[in-house]
Amino acid sequence: MKGLKIIVLAKQVPDTRNVGKDAMKADGTVNRAALPAIFNPEDLNALEQALRIKDKYPGTTITVLTMGPGRAAEIIREAMYRGADDGYLLTDRKFAGSDTLATSYSISLAIRKLSPFDIVIAGRQAIDGDTAQVGPQVAEKLGLPQITYAEDILSVKKGVITVKRRLERGVETVAAPMPVVITVHSSAPECRARHAKYTIKYKHARSLSELQDTSEDYLQLQKDRPYLLIREWGIDDIDADLEQLGLSGSPTKVKKIENVVFTSRESKVLSAADGDIEYLMKELIDNHTIG
């Protein structure tokens, strides 16, 4: 089989896994400065699935598509270090304030521009919003079949993809025609480490905005090596309708944000005496922890 064309959707997110006490500002918004920006973990799982297809079918190309501020070019480089071929960054002030509907609108337009393709693959959800909506919405807008909660791509044959899904009560194997949109669950294999050669090759990859104020020599390097360009697309590049973007295109309104402090309940101290053990067993059975 000849190679496939895969588009990986990825998002740069604040690392909410190690939240300290300065993670939120007084006004209830996320203090991005206090949280390092990382590659959304499940998007890395998605990238790994794409890379495995590329390992198997060497002609495959992987394009990373992300939306965010200029510094989100970093995750495109991260993907390139692992084997992605190129990347596009949707970046425009007019995207600001987009909810999932407006985001999926913009992304689906960008994907159309990148047609034809065989697979669009993304993480199930991002750790900053945890909505799990963008992937499915993109599929709907593109009118494509979608497979969510994917854990393993079992085969890609004759235009049909077979995928194992991780569900709450077990696994399910489904097949769908391509092109298809897939969202990947965190139980899928972790993404591989960076590759030494790709890291050296792509560490100079830059978007045009990152290239401002760099030396002549460096610009020449970019000219000599076109693969180093991370393309930036604004709203004009994807022919977007302003009404459907940013705040105006976002029906979701945040009413209130509260700081919730978890307070642990008082702990119980039990001895190793028979009476205490019996008591604990009874309680664990009663609250269905065991049994």
Added chain:
Amino acid sequence: MANYYTDNKDLKFHLGHPLMKKIVQLKELDFIEKDSCDYAFLDFEDAMDSYDKILEIVGDICGNIISPNAESVDAEGPTLLNNEVKYARGTQENHEALTRAGLIGMSLPRKYGGLNFPMVPYVMAAEIVSRADAGFANIWGLQDCAETLHEFASEEIKDEFLPRFNKGATAAMDLTEPDAGSDLQAVQLKATYDEQKDSWILNGVKRFITNGDADISLVLARSEDGTSDGRGLSLFVYDKKDKALTVRRIENKLGIKGSPTCELVFKNAPAKLIGNRKFGLIKYVMSLMNSARLGVAAQSVGISEAAYREALKYAEERTQFGKAIINFPGVYEMLRNMEVRIKAQRSLLYETARFVDIYKNLNFLSEERKLEPEERNEQKKYQRLADVFTPLLKLIASEYSNEIAYDSLQVHGGAGFMKDFPIERIYRDARITSIYEGTSQLQVVAAIRGVTSGTYLGYIRETYQKETFSSELEHLKPVLTSMTDEYEECVRIVTEADNNELMDFHARRLVEMAGNIIMCYLLLRDSKRDESYLQSALIFIGKSKAQNIERANYIRNFKLKDLSSFKFSH
């Protein structure tokens, strides 16, 4: 996400040594490959940044895959299945992760799929892997064999074998036999030339072979019928694809249990001659052993780092008598001494790696073009230094790693004796370092040449002692100068006795005295570049001074006739 490179500032510090400029220049030769290869470096800064980024990948894989696997690899170990070695699950996973990241064959030229890494960052990678799992470090570290092929094999053999390393081929060096351990001149495995097949054929047994069932094996064999010494031995390369080797057994070892140690039987095994006949032991294996010794030194430093970190963590968490045990002098002294010895041996490790880098790259350069007289002098100088620093380093690093592992276990108390903490494994893993690739006693035999020839003394006097320091450090120099005088006096006492056995008897003492002085200077130089090393330098100088005085007193008071009371004459 643990990263064993970025969490250890010492490494980046040593990577940034000023001599790297020269090393990179020799290795990249005006960056001639930058337009023909998309992963060649553009310039010096780009090279340094690339080493840094690649070591970060090594640190990532070590912290997140190899180290978490270490316990299960130790418990499971390799198994023998139909006379073939099957790695433990974790070992396979480690090897796949490193292969997939392009980290095998790192030091090979790019035309063979390598990264053209100099020794310094390559040795650093070895140190990091060893910290994660010393046993696995052997399997990864045997890519050294690629270097031997690169240095001495024909173009044809190089083209056949070298590109396989980067794709994940494993390697072994088959030297030891039941009756040829430290004394490799006694190797018996027979190599005969088969005229009909136009090929060398190997027959015989090898023992204690690390990773013996590797894809590519370098085999030391007797090619010259009727000889019995080292000059009758040649080096061959055997390809596993030929299926003429069986693994008779895998040894059950004290430590580094994840690394398969094999007994091998070669039966009519076809093999290719590396370089020239009769040069096997005297030239190629000597060179191979030198890089393997550097590898064991890196492994020792990695083990020390792992042991120290375990001890530090435990001592901070464990409370007794109402406070963390790290607050008791008996414990904090041990911990600080571990830390300082690690800094000292690491400094010696990278100093030696730099010497090796310079002379080896000048060797390669001399094949391309005639060296300038100045370059030839440098080649000789650094080769001589590498020759005496390598055994000194291997001796000191491996002994330190044992001491540090011992102390770390001691800090853990009874808990350390149980299988519940990693130190129990680390302690067992450390034990081999002062034995294989030449025991400590044999390192002394090699290093004593640096004492008797005056190479150590010359370098101390001519280079280290001549360096200028800030006033804060300058006042330490008289201490080191008097230590050097004392060492010189001891060498004279032993030399003037004109008795070989007495020299051998005191050899270790003399070598260790020189080692102490060298490491004192190295730490002083490190303090010059980064003042945070000063505390370690002060502690190490204090300790070394006392140790050298003790050794000197013993030598001064020792009479030749005292030797007889040590002997077991039958």
